Amino acid sequence: MAKNKSKVNDLVVRFANVNGTGSASANYLFAKAVFRMGIPVSPKNIFPSNIQGLPTWYEVRISEKGYLGRRDGIDVMVSVNPQSFAKDIASVSSGGYFLYDSTKRLHSDLIRDDIHFIGIPLMEICIREYTDPRQRLLFKNIIYVGALSELLKIEFSVLEELIREQFSGKEKLIAPNLNALQLGIQYVKEHFPEQINFRLERRNLVGDAILMDGNTAAGLGAVYAGATVASWYPITPSTSLIEAFEDYCKQFRIDKETGKKNYAIVQAEDELAAIGMAIGANWNGARSFTATSGPGLSLMNEFLGIAYFSEIPVVLVDVQRAGPSTGMPTRTQQSDILNAAYCGHGDTKNILLFPSTPAECFEMVADAFDLSDSLQSPVLVMSDLDLGMNDHMSAPLKWNSDRKYKLGKVMTEKELDALPKYGRYLDVDDDGIPYRTIPGTHPTKGAYVTRGSSHDEYAAYTEDSPTYVRIVNRLLKKFDTAKKMVPKPEIIKSPQETKLGFLYFGTSAYASQEAKDFLAEHNIFVNAIRIKAFPFSKEVEAFIERHETIFVIEQNRDAQMRTLLINELDVNPKKLIKVLNYDGMPITANFIAKEISVDLKAHLYLSKESVSL
């Protein structure tokens, strides 16, 4: 049997469960306990497109160094799902542990001699301790958390505190849950008293961080931004975003005197109607948004085009999943970039924001409303399944108490009165952004017909070529203005001079930053830029200019961000090297480092010796 030296606060634990058996809250309890011990933690759900019965996994990376991306290699597997035993055992790293329900004997074919097997008769204990079948099922999960916490030396007081918080208001459930934890702890104490090769120690490394998923943060961002109308169609993985919006609205948006709602949420008949409603509401002066994923974005194509061309604000959060077509609805990707950037037939360009953390989901959704109103154009917040549906350790949510909604150029009744002639699409300020009016503002001034057909500066239908060209060119000018308004990229400079660069965005940031450190340990130094928005600001252009070779790291097959950079900035394609992960699982640092080392060798930037990674 392989022996590893005991590792502290650096491991990957994976739970293998059956979908729909209540394991999620037990697994979360484990992750949260690690977080409460001050150790950086990154849990990820790996779940099937299924409600009940299929295998589901929950993977927790624990990293003293604060790396929050996924990592290859499973150190401890907790498996209570015999369906996936074979696969689960095979996936444990050599020297790792396989903790399983030993009520039934493990088939001898499955035994590996390079890993440790820890059998706990979970079902047997449950049958002995509980009579209610539902309790037997649920407490089985808590018992393995107890057992695992004893093996890894999680402080019991932390678990106790979390249980008390979870069941505050349902105090009756506290004692049985604590008891179940103890059953697991006691079993390990009696049967596996030796310290295993991994353990956790309290640290002070999480600071004021929070543990939150991106969809909840984005939903809350929409509440803070003053969104009053949300229209949507259910689709994984965006559904929980609207649910979060609704939950927070119920808390903060019910009028205290009348009990009536200061918001409206409509579950539409399809995504076309969802975006149509959001556009209608924005046209009429209420902040409105929708959330969807790839297939929904495809359906919203035509409507985004009219919002772009007739200059109506609208915010859309695209929680991307693996495509094409239905693809893998419960797996992650960053593969809607090109469709989103140019969504709409004809010459259409949309503004995109790329959040990397829940704090940015919150902030960028709020920013999206300001940008959309200010620019009178759709703004798409490009989240993904990994960010949206998994809990992330994140900086706390921030809101400046002086912050005022930027509603853009909206004419008031007085302003219309003072104007000799109003023109909806006149470029008065030479920034490409015209002034809009909201229906009902003025009895005799400011009315016009909004249309997706060609129109002149006064919103009248036209097929006059010079007028058409003038209008679409002004839209380009507006897009230029947007470059100065969107969030600037984050640039991380290497202490060493280097001509190599990393370019990444969204959830590729976690693994990219880790890979960057890893390469530095091997004397390969890179500067990094994290893109936060499209159109690309001049900082992005300058970064690409400054470097000889840039690795563009993204999670799709076709290098969509790279294509967008080449198309928009006229970059020499040879400068931009593709680093692409598109298997549906969040990208890992190991993958990036491997890809890059192969490429560096191929391009002879470095001798073979220096890149033996």
Next chain:
Amino acid sequence: MTYLKPKFHHPDLPKNKLGYTRKYYEGSLSTLCAGCGHDSISAAIVEACFELNIEPHKVAKMSGIGCSSKTPAYFLSNSHGFNSVHGRMPSVATGANLANRDLLYLGVSGDGDSASIGMGQFVHVIRRNLNMVYIVMNNGCYGLTKGQDSATADVGSKNKSGNINQFEGIDLCGLAIELGATFVAQSFSGDKAQLVPLLQAAMSHEGFALVNVLSPCVTFNNNTGSTKSYDYVREHLEATASVDFVPYAEEITTQYEEGETKSIQLHDGSWLELHKLAQGWNPEDKISAINALQNARKHHEILTGLIYLDTDNKELHDLMNTTDVPLNKLTQDVLCPGLEVLESINADLR
């Protein structure tokens, strides 16, 4: 463009209670074919709004794509309009209405826009009982693409190219009643005397009001053999009753013999008077209304007038319990929970 209307008008044109002349309710000059039924409907909308003393800027004109959907440019030039996406006007109108419940929403659509590409949205806007007037300018064909049959073309109807339609025509009124529409009327573009009071009643109705108007296409569907031609429609009209609309607080002046008239009071206190009501026919009873439509269909009659009315209903805002203040009037101090709340949310996530 050459489509400019003269600005001058007679100084003594009659004014309504708001001091506006009819002219104030007009739009720009129509670019539809001469004799198009749709222009008569636009004129009826102008008349209805003028007589109802509606403030034009409190109206939002919503449409999809097609000949019919162009018309919002031809009436109420002092109202905002939204000529949206083909078949998707209902969703845009829904969003607009959710943003501001205080405006009057006039949706204009056609048979292609509603019964084919937009059928999904037509169905669901009715289900939600959105407070709007939904006017279908129904000519049984696709005018803008030169006369293809639409889904409301009757079986056996012959189009201009001589093709006989083989497919069942969709009856929008029957469908709307089935889906829970609370006001359903049918009329003919050539019958202004009936159309104007029906539009006024629809505008006064709280909830979804469908006004399906047969509006012959002079260019592509006015031939012999078509069941949507001027001649055919005139010959097969079967008015359910003559219709009077009496606004709130006005006296009913016309006298009819007792027993012949049915009066229905609308939400805003106005009255709809149905005179010489057809036998065995109750527009407040869904089953009776559907029977009447089915009978008319069987006998190749086109039933016009008020088909169905349910005054005891809840429109979307009431169903959703949204605030009485239009959502677009709510300000940041009401909408944003603020920093302190956010700090406590952060604390709960640690």
